[in-house]
Amino acid sequence: MLTDEKQSQAIDADSDGRPHAVVIGSGFGGLAAAARLGARGYRVTVLEKLDAPGGRAYVFRDKGFIYDSGPTIVTAPWLLEELWEMCGKRLAEDIELKSLEPFYDVRFDDGSVFTYGGDQERMQAEIAKFSPADVPRFQKFMARSKAIYDYGFAVLAYRHFSSIKTMLAALPKILMLGGHRTVFQLVSSFIKHPKLRIALSLHPLLIGGNPYSVTAMYCLINHMEKQWGVHFVMGGTGELVKGMVGLIQGQGNTVRCNSEVSEILIEENRAVGVALKGGETIAADIVVSNADAPWTYDKLIGKRKRRRWTSGKIRRTRYSMGLFVWYFGTDKKFDDVRHHSMILGPRYKGLLTDIFHKKKLSPDFSLYLHRPTATDPGLAPPGCDSFYALVPVPHLDANVDWETEGEKMRLRVERRLEETVMPGLGAHLVSSRFVTPKDFETRLNSYKGAGFGPEPVIWQSAWFRPHNRSEEIDRLYMVGASTHPGAGIPGVVASAMVLDQVIPHAQELV
Ligand SMILES: Cc1cc2nc3c(=O)[nH]c(=O)nc-3n(C[C@H](O)[C@H](O)[C@H](O)COP(=O)(O)OP(=O)(O)OC[C@H]3O[C@@H](n4cnc5c(N)ncnc54)[C@H](O)[C@@H]3O)c2cc1C
Structure with missing residues (x-):
């Protein structure tokens, strides 16, 4: 933690008369909050640890394949339309949403398939x-x-x-x-x-x-x-990230990558800025954290400054599952595979008990298979297909050594796909990369490597979740999956709307 002397050295060199909001993290919650704050008259600086914005929606490229690493299903599009309108723009000018019908196949272990959609007759x-x-x-x-x-x-x-x-x-x-x-x-x-x-x-x-x-x-x-x-963003979910960054930049505000916050600076129980790894300090009138809330409290705020979110409470909180995600590209098309499929294993309740309660990596698993090229072939080179397979696994309390288990898990997923919906897959793989709960912890600063923050059980929802206005520190606010209302694009975009009720009007701070 910085000394008091260093804290008071935090300066605001770019001051332009607008009050300054620092947003830690550029997930959808952070970007939506930044755009709303900009529309409300704040000067905003978004500070992102990674080399590109998006958080769980980070985009990476490999051998001509474009991979969205996280969200793929867009629901409640009006929340995005409302955000764009608040910034004086129209969503449709920046983003092409394609509505899917049916939504997804649910394939049971015996090969029977339930096709889920919105058309009620079907x-x-x-x-x-x-x-x-x-x-x-x-x-x-x-x-x-x-x-x-x-x-x-x-x-x-x-x-x-x-x-x-x-x-x-x-x-x-x-x-x-x-x-x-x-x-x-x-x-x-x-x-x-x-x-x-x-x-x-x-x-x-x-x-x-x-x-x-x-x-x-x-x-x-x-x-x-x-x-x-259920919608898909043409060009990939990354286009939505780009669109939100565009809203922020259009307001004369900044998204700064490769800028990890190491501490929230606090004076007389009020957030007054942040310190970055490397020593730079940035002054702020308000601080909004889009980093995982348990991580924010545990790692960015000194123990003595917390009464409710103590390290013990954070450790005892029940977290969502971890995720193993394998991104891969093939040199042929698998036309029989729908855009979204759930491929279930032999057990449902037992498997979920292993993941959530016993914290055990079971030999059997279920997976969600994403084939974006079913809707947008532009996400892979001509004649190729791009995929990801997402497997729910226990979070890091399970003590799995992902260094050795990762590749074994990938092979099991490959085998399972070959046996079910993608015969011959191994011979057609041309691009491959996976992430494990360990990566969620080290890259995204996710407590216990959980995929979605605290589990949304009733006693960890609404008032029981980390509040959108910090109960601990004045002028500190929380947005994103680990706060109210919770994970998913609609949840985190709604959490940015909740901030409108609790963040002071910009005029009050000038
Ligand atoms: C594989 C996967 C698939 C999903 N699929 C869907 C889907 O189809 N539809 C859907 O609606 N939702 C889906 N979700 C959930 C959804 O993606 C998330 O709930 C949502 O994107 C989280 O947004 P967030 O605002 O909480 O921020 P996050 O995306 O968690 O981003 C937080 C950001 O903060 C940054 N950060 C952390 N600490 C610091 C620090 N100290 N300094 C600076 N920056 C920091 C991180 O690097 C990160 O970029 C999926 C999630 C995953 C992981």
Whole structure:
């Protein structure tokens, strides 16, 4: 930590009369917060540790293949439209969103496939293929999903949970909607067929939650996808990163890469700037951290300055699963593979228990397969296909030596794909790279290498999650997956909207 003398040396050399906001991290939450702050009259500097912006949506290239390393499914596009409008622009001018229908294939271990989509007639036919008796029950489930969405997202996602009172006020309605149950319990209270229960309860895994533990409020995703669709950004999700950086730069503000913050400077319990690795200090009127909130508290703020987010509490927090992601390119096209597929292993509940509770790397696994070239062939050289396979695994509490296990895991994934939807894959691989939970820890500063921050169980949601306005330090704010409302592009973009309620108006600070 810096001495008091050094802290007061933090200077603001670029001052132009606007109050200065420093945003630590350039994930979607940080970029959305920066654009909103710019629109509200702040001068903004985004400081990013990596050599390019995007965080989990970092883009890399290899041998002509363009890989989005993280998010691929864009839902709730109106949140992006609202952001662009706030900056005086139109989303469609910068970004081409392509709506996908159907959304994805869910392939079970016995080879049967449930094709999931937004078209309700097709969905009912698909349900009937497995269990005709579940068709009317599915309609009832979707009605509940809508009711949960109407409150759980349309109201609560934008609410600032500043006090336990806000939480207590929301609780009766959450309980009435079944929020005390888990996603799997709620789905199973409507749907009887075991495979349909799986296909309709998978969604929390996309934001780091175990369907057997997370609150049934996450059943809102089924309605969100149905109502507003599943989209792909043409050119890759990286275009969305580029678009947001463009909004920020268009406001005369800055995104600085290769700039890792080592400390948040605090005077009289107020954030007054940051120190970078290497010693530079930057003064700020407010600091917004888009770095993982547990990491922010544990590593960027001295122990003595924290009462609630102590190192012990941070360690005891339950974290989302880790991710093993293998990015690969082939010199032929696998035309039978849909853009999004879930390829399930033989176990569902047992596997999730191994990952989330026993913290054990099991020999069996399930995976999500992304084939962006099914929609945008421009992401690979002509005649080639680009992919990633994402495997949920335990986070770093599992003590797996990823240095040795990584390549073994990659080979197992390759074999599994060859046996299921990509026969002959090995002979056609021309580009290959993987990341493990260890990379999430070392590259992205993710506590315990978790893919999505604290797990979204009910006692770690809303008021119980790290607050968007720090409970510890004045003029310090949090945005992104580990704060309210949670992970996923809609969640982190909504978390930037919550900041509008708690960050002072720029005029108050000049
Ligand atoms: C493989 C994968 C697939 C996913 N798929 C989807 C999907 O299809 N759809 C969807 O909606 N969501 C998806 N998600 C979730 C979604 O990507 C994330 O929840 C979201 O992008 C996280 O954004 P964030 O704002 O929390 O920031 P992050 O993306 O976590 O970025 C935080 C940034 O802070 C930087 N940083 C950390 N510490 C410092 C420091 N000290 N100084 C400077 N910079 C620092 C990091 O380098 C990083 O760039 C996926 C996630 C993963 C990992």
